[in-house]
Amino acid sequence: MSRAKKSKGVMVFIEFRRDHIRRGSIQLIGEGRRIADILGVKLSGALLGHGVKKYAKEAIQYGLDKVHLVEHPILASYAASPYSKVMVELVEKYKPEIMLLAATKNGRELGGRFYVHLQTGLAADCTAFRVSKGKNLVMIRPAFGGKSLAHIMCKKTRPQMATARPNVFTEPERDPKRKGRIIKENVKLGPEDVDAKMVQFIAHMEDEATRLADADVIVAGGHGIRKADTFGTLQELADVLGGTVGGSRKVVDLRWLSKDRQVGQTGKTVRPNVYVAIGISGAVQHLAGMQESEKIVAINNDPEAEIFKIADFGIVGDLFEIVPEMIRQIKERRPAKEPT
Amino acid sequence: MPESSELRMVVCIKQVPKAEQLKIDPVKKTLVREGVESEINPSDLHALEMALQLKDKHGGSLLALSMGPPRFIQALETAIGMGADEGILLSDRALGGSDTLPTSHALSKAVEHLGDFDIIFCGEETTDSSTGHVGPGMAANLDLPQLTYVVEVEVRDGHVRAKRAVEDGFEVWETTLPLVITVNHGCNHPREPTLLGKIKARTIGIIDDVNADDVGLDKEKIGLSGSPTVVDKIETVELPDRSGRIYSGEAREAVTKLLDDLEAEGII
Numbered sequence: 349m350s351r352a353k354k355s356k357g358v359m360v361f362i363e364f365r366r367d368h369i370r371r372g373s374i375q376l377i378g379e380g381r382r383i384a385d386i387l388g389v390k391l392s393g394a395l396l397g398h399g400v401k402k403y404a405k406e407a408i409q410y411g412l413d414k415v416h417l418v419e420h421p422i423l424a425s426y427a428a429s430p431y432s433k434v435m436v437e438l439v440e441k442y443k444p445e446i447m448l449l450a451a452t453k454n455g456r457e458l459g460g461r462f463y464v465h466l467q468t469g470l471a472a473d474c475t476a477f478r479v480s481k482g483k484n485l486v487m488i489r490p491a492f493g494g495k496s497l498a499h500i501m502c503k504k505t506r507p508q509m510a511t512a513r514p515n516v517f518t519e520p521e522r523d524p525k526r527k528g529r530i531i532k533e534n535v536k537l538g539p540e541d542v543d544a545k546m547v548q549f550i551a552h553m554e555d556e557a558t559r560l561a562d563a564d565v566i567v568a569g570g571h572g573i574r575k576a577d578t579f580g581t582l583q584e585l586a587d588v589l590g591g592t593v594g595g596s597r598k599v600v601d602l603r604w605l606s607k608d609r610q611v612g613q614t615g616k617t618v619r620p621n622v623y624v625a626i627g628i629s630g631a632v633q634h635l636a637g638m639q640e641s642e643k644i645v646a647i648n649n650d651p652e653a654e655i656f657k658i659a660d661f662g663i664v665g666d667l668f669e670i671v672p673e674m675i676r677q678i679k680e681r682r683p684a685k686e687p688t
Numbered sequence: 689m690p691e692s693s694e695l696r697m698v699v700c701i702k703q704v705p706k707a708e709q710l711k712i713d714p715v716k717k718t719l720v721r722e723g724v725e726s727e728i729n730p731s732d733l734h735a736l737e738m739a740l741q742l743k744d745k746h747g748g749s750l751l752a753l754s755m756g757p758p759r760f761i762q763a764l765e766t767a768i769g770m771g772a773d774e775g776i777l778l779s780d781r782a783l784g785g786s787d788t789l790p791t792s793h794a795l796s797k798a799v800e801h802l803g804d805f806d807i808i809f810c811g812e813e814t815t816d817s818s819t820g821h822v823g824p825g826m827a828a829n830l831d832l833p834q835l836t837y838v839v840e841v842e843v844r845d846g847h848v849r850a851k852r853a854v855e856d857g858f859e860v861w862e863t864t865l866p867l868v869i870t871v872n873h874g875c876n877h878p879r880e881p882t883l884l885g886k887i888k889a890r891t892i893g894i895i896d897d898v899n900a901d902d903v904g905l906d907k908e909k910i911g912l913s914g915s916p917t918v919v920d921k922i923e924t925v926e927l928p929d930r931s932g933r934i935y936s937g938e939a940r941e942a943v944t945k946l947l948d949d950l951e952a953e954g955i956i
Contacts, residue, residue, distance in 0.1 A: 365856070366856075428827075428833075454854070457834065457870075461824040464793075464825050470821060492705070496922045497922070497925055499922070499923070543867075547862050610874075613818060631707070632707045662932075663939075669939040670939050673943045674947070678956060
């Protein structure tokens with residue numbers, strides 16, 4: 349869409365999963381609110397589904413002025429084509445100047461589909477936003493595996509679209525007294541709009557995805573751990589530190605660790621209080637996923653390893669000696685706190 | 689009469705800088721790109737492997753397609769070395785500066801120009817731009833179903849069943865040919881190029897190039913003029929100054945010192 353003078357407002361796609369609004373969407377309501385306030389415009393949510401009105405009310409409480417509620421049996425569960433069709437209709441009808449989605453897998457593939465129909469610009473996986481003097485959105489995202497930050501702008505077309513990385517923006521407070529409009533939208537959808545169907549969902553054993561994102565302490569293993577069994581020792585260290593185990597892409601590719609525990613560019617971005625990197629060299633794509641951890645501890649036998657350049661504390665040495673020694677000494681230091 | 693279950697497939701690939709070789713110039717604080725080798729985008733290897741496995745099972749053909757400058761031929765050679773039947777490079781000065789919108793448009797037009805395909809494969813994202821837009825963008829351009837972050841796929845009588853990796857588990861999806869599939873990084877073990885494959889890659893005519901006119905592209909819709917987004921600037925990441933207390937030597941001593949530090953920080 350060429351730049352319509354009447355484009356106004358910030359719209360956020362509200363994604364839900366199983367039985368709750370996704371945290372990435374909630375975080376984006378907070379950031380969307382901040383941007384809308386700077387621009388002096390309204391913040392709306394786009395909620396598609398079937399029987400999802402409760403999410404509309406909840407989303408408003410996080411900071412929306414209104415929700416465009418699109419309910420239809422075909423939308424009961426996320427699917428790219430019908431969702432894309434509806435989003436195009438909503439955007440063409442309401443002409444927001446900014447359209448944001450959480451950069452979840454679905455968010456990225458959905459944004460990546462409907463921006464084409466809107467013939468507009470889309471910046472992926474943004475970690476920060478600013479509003480320029482010209483009231484354009486500056487969409488900031490990591491490039492080259494996180495070594496650089498690219499400032500992307502979309503001045504010629506509207507809406508300016510972006511997907512935003514989950515767990516980067518702060519979750520807004522929920523105000524149970526906040527009121528807003530819920531606008532029921534009608535759409536024409538039929539079997540011809542359905543081109544793929546989800547027939548089965550296989551959940552991960554535990555909700556590891558959330559655990560890693562919420563973890564205060566992460567103990568991560570890289571290729572230096574030499575074999576899958578070593579994760580047993582790493583789990584012990586995680587246990588005494590009250591943390592969760594993660595790993596680099598290499599160990600996931602080698603199937604020593606499940607993909608949902610992968611930290612890095614094609615895995616998860618984490619910001620724990622402590623990140624203990626064990627046998628991890630510190631390749632760019634891995635750093636991209638953890639370099640904003642509060643404190644970083646590195647254990648590696650290569651003094652030149654990149655990881656030491658961003659570590660707060662570390663030991664150069666043999667992890668097979670050091671990690672068991674760490675476990676032993678930590679237990680020694682707090683005997684009173686050990687559960688029986 | 690046996691049904692032909694042969695599949696006509698295309699994999700879109702890109703050549704990218706080897707990310708781990710990229711370093712920041714400590715003085716200028718800019719990315720040093722000179723002397724950095726390039727490689728086929730890692731996710732594209734997984735896409736090629738998935739396509740090749742289907743070809744092994746069903747027969748058919750696999751075309752490797754890339755949009756970029758002439759040096760991208762290296763990535764096409766790798767693809768053919770692995771088992772792709774031919775390579776096409778879409779190369780044109782007019783395509784320079786394209787963001788993902790004209791890129792997916794151009795690749796889609798190329799695919800249409802090259803014939804009917806049952807499956808269009810892409811890697812989940814590149815290591816340099818890391819948008820993940822081109823797969824879904826092509827699906828939108830071509831009005832095809834899209835399945836992204838696919839880890840496994842089966843095809844039977846024109847029906848597709850694929851497993852998709854999402855944050856909290858796996859989803860099984862069903863659809864029909866033709867479609868666009870983006871392949872989840874790390875889902876398979878990409879085969880090494882074979883000697884015969886490498887020889888084939890060097891054969892005249894195996895890799896061909898086409899330009900914007902060949903494919904029928906409108907010059908206004910590609911390159912910088914066709915790109916709604918611009919990179920306003922690139923800044924080097926300012927990471928917080930880390931204190932860098934690194935110990936070495938005898939394990940027990942080093943660990944004691946480390947834990948003393950961590951305790952002082954309130955970490956343990």
